[in-house]
Amino acid sequence: MSQALRKLTGAISKSKTILIFTNQLRQKIGVMFGNPETTPGGLALKFYSSVRLDIRRVDTIKEGDNVIGVRARVRVVKNKVAPPLRVAEFDIMNDEGISKVGSLLDVAVELGILTKSGSFYNYLGKTLAQGREGAKQHFKDNPKFAEEIEKKIRETVASGKKIPKEIGDEQAD
Structure with missing residues (x-):
């Protein structure tokens, strides 16, 4: 493997391409520390590797008894091209891939554009939906509303408000 990667590295760099490896995790037996x-x-x-990502399933997204997607947490383990050790969570839906509306919902709550009280999502004091999937469906049913929220997110980030480095971190102004 080492010899092959030594030969590939130069060719990949000159051709300005990207090579993606996927691998699995195994447990070492008898490791105490x-x-x-x-x-x-x-x-x-x-x-x-220049970038290594650790992708783990956090939760399964179900509709009744059917699994329609997973909630994934991605942690940057190694990064030679940008700041390392970032964490992101997002929904991977079986029929659409990474859910844009799920990401909009997460960022809007993180920035305080939407508020969450219990399982209810609120916008400007008005209840949007109950539960995460209900709120995502509200975004899908009302594309104008989703565009408005996306615009507010972009304005908030452009104004200098920082998005936390990790899920659940407090804002540092």
Whole structure:
């Protein structure tokens, strides 16, 4: 693996392309201290990679008994091209991929554009929907409303308000 990656690195750099490897995690038996998880294939892939992402399923999204998607947490383990150790959570729906409305909902709540009290989502004192999936459906049913929320998010971020580095971090102004 190491010899192949040494040869590939130069060609990839010259051709300005990207190479994506997917790998699995395995458990080391008998590890008392440290992380018992390891990736098969040795250390070469960890060394030569520019960006490494740890993707984990946090929750399953169900409609009745049917699984329609998953909530995933992605953690940047290694990054040579940007700040490392960032964390993001988003919905991956089986029929559409990464859910844009789910991400809009998360960021709007994080920035205080939408408020959440219990399982209800509110906008300007008015209740939008109950539950996360209900709020996402409200966004899908009202594209003008979704555009308005996206515009407010962009304005808020452009004004200098910081989005937290990790889910649940407090705003630092």
